[in-house]
Amino acid sequence: MNKTVPVLKSKNLQVIRGGALILDVPFLSVTEGEILSLIGPNGAGKTTLLQVLSQLIPFSRGDVYFKGQIIGSNHSVIQYRRKLAMVFQEPLLFDTTVVENVASGLRIRGIKRSEIRDIAAAQLARFGISHLADRSAKTLSGGEAQRTSLARAFATRPEILFLDEPFASLDPPARESIIDDLERVIRETGTTTVMATHDRLEAIRLSDRIAVMNGGKIVQAGAPEEVMNHPADEWVASFVGTETILPGKVAEKNGSALFISAFGRSVEAAGEAVPGEDVVLCIRPENVTLSECGPASATSARNVFRGTVEKIIPSGAFYKVRIDCGFPLAAYVTRNAIDDLSLREGMPVTASFKATAIHVIRRKLK
């Protein structure tokens, strides 16, 4: 894998529509074989960025480079597009059979009939839809249709795969299995992938890197773990699922340990900051442990607070418990934990979290 020249790079991309700057990305680069996710709320510019990177829509300023070569004149745009593939939220299949759909990219490129047959068959097998080859596209379920769209995309052996919220319209059972299959195929083929999604769990699961977008800009980019646990600001923190975000002031610093005063309580965190500085504390709910009230059991957590259970909310596999410890705190617990502790709303409970589990955002550094 050639990691020196990024397979895709862009500079000073801007899109102005109706007088408003809806996309403003000074720099972006994607290395070969990596999976980059763009996450952000609706209207953040994820789709626009994807369409600009794939040169499907015109843009007002900037350049896009593919393997170091700038993409410019009409001819090179078509050549470039033939090296990529895009899959949308809707399958957008043609009114013909599944196998004809999968072959459409190949036919556009003028590949010989005999070769098309074999390639199409291989893609159908890859996505587990060989049995649907001669079915009309109109009769497919949502999952089957999206698999067809993916097979169609991979049939042309793209060097870059763009995905625009490809799983958003699927119901859960179909989603799970398609995500599994897609991940397998991407890893097998080593295809560079840029994916837009508003589901951060999907992004964490699949990506090598995440870029968080808001208002047409990329506000933070990095490995999933870093973005999740070290959000650059409150907005990103909130978006990536940091349930507890508290403003505070550094009271004391002792080596790398910070003592921060928040809501009248003292919280110990690890990080760089100076006393008197205004900071924001981010505590992910997964990192909060609940235990019975009473004599504190031995725990290595430096932060132990007593509070009252405000609300217990079922949240997928976990339960989100909102606690009032003088400041609002959220924790994720399993069903078992709730039963063990006999957690009820209004009950007193002890919450604890490690100092290292807190991410400190320094307000001044923006």
Next chain:
Amino acid sequence: MDIILEGIKQAFHLLITFDPEVMGITLLSLQISGTATFISLFIGISGGTAVALSNFPGRKLVVSLINTGMGLPPVVVGLFVTIFLWRNGPLGFLEILYTPTAMIIAQAIIATPIVMGITLAAMQQLPKKLRLQILALGATRVQMVWILIREAKLPLLAAVMAGFGGVISEVGASIMVGGNIKGYSRVLTTATVMETSRGNFDIAIALGIILLLFAYFINLVLTQIQQRERPR
């Protein structure tokens, strides 16, 4: 009432025995309206597609002109074509007034806005992202237009059938520019008018039945098209 029943009886007799005059008139109708529809197919589909897929100042005006054209009274078209083709008119030197050619021209003028309008609507109804998907598959602009037309082939077929239906049943312009000349420019509709005024109900009813059959057939195809679903 007897007259009508007698007429219907005779009409069936004419049809079943393939009466040569009736068959001749039917064949001519098909040829003239068929050719006119063929012409309108090319102009209408390419024009409708071009307007549907592009954006230019004044587009709204063009769209409303097309929609107005769909409702153009055929007899008005006949009037203007006649005026143009008169010996002393601007195109008189062509000497094609009272010929099937003139009828084809008039019918093509009537059918083209119909085909164009329905094509425009059909192409605009395709999912907006479909264009992007086709481009993402590496298509050139020409390939993209062709694929979109193929995707809309059913409503486009409906457009052509609507155009054909409009002209095979048209009578005003056809009489004006064709002259209803026996064996030459006499078609189903113009012959029906003439035979009725002559009191030849059997022939008139026979021709009417054939026209109804055409209308039924066209309707059948259109209904089939309507009932099919689009792919996801």
Next chain:
Amino acid sequence: MKRINTVSKWGILLSIAAVLFLVSGMLPVEAAKAQKSIILATTTSTQDSGLLDVLIPVFEKKTGYFVKTIAVGSGQAMAMGQKGEADVLLVHSPAAEKKFMEEGHGINRRIVMHNDFIVVGPPNDSAGIKGLRSASEAFQKMASAGSLFISRGDNSGTHAKEKGVWKQTGMSPEGQKWYQQTGLGMGQTLNVAAEKKGYTLADRGTYLALKKNLGLDILVEGDPILLNVYHVIQVNPAKWPKVNAGGAKAFADFMVSKKVQKIIKTFGVDKFGSPLFFPDAGKKEDAPGK
């Protein structure tokens, strides 16, 4: 994959077949255009009588000309002649024809044949005009009785004749409730009169052709004013150089030729028992014999 191959093959074959079918139909058209053609403007009643269906093919075979018979009312036929949009006229509206000739629009006006007009009406004849020898007397009686009268109202030869009779009576039926104008051809006007059980003036030929389905009786006939004389007029090529002067002359000569006059004499006898027209070629103007 195989399916698509077959489909597109059939599609191509069908399209080719369709095109060939359409094109083959246009060949006789082109052939006709190659011949020299004549535009004959005549009246709907002449066409409806079926006489031209017999004569035109004979003419075309003999001379090789292609005749475009445009059947409208006498008034409109002469209007076409005035504009040079027709080559030769076959009409029956003497007063208007005279004006047409005076204004120099036509040349060589020659008498061809005549038939007559009759007054027809419902069998019960509420106005009591049956058997009258005078057309104007009959019209007067119908007017005073207020009986429904259907007029063609289209400036055709028939309409002109009808107006002439009203003139003779000194009455003006315009605007009266019982006087209705259809603006239609003779056959249709007869049908309307039959439907509404009214009176009308019709040419004998069209009446005979429709008689069995109408249910109207002949009530007044034989008045000299009811004679319906047909003339053939060539449009003046001096005024309109674009007219097919040679063709027009050929047709006009044809209509007054002995052979054709013989055909006219016997036309309709086998179908209706009596001839529809009476040949008059060569006779003195405005005094055709019976």
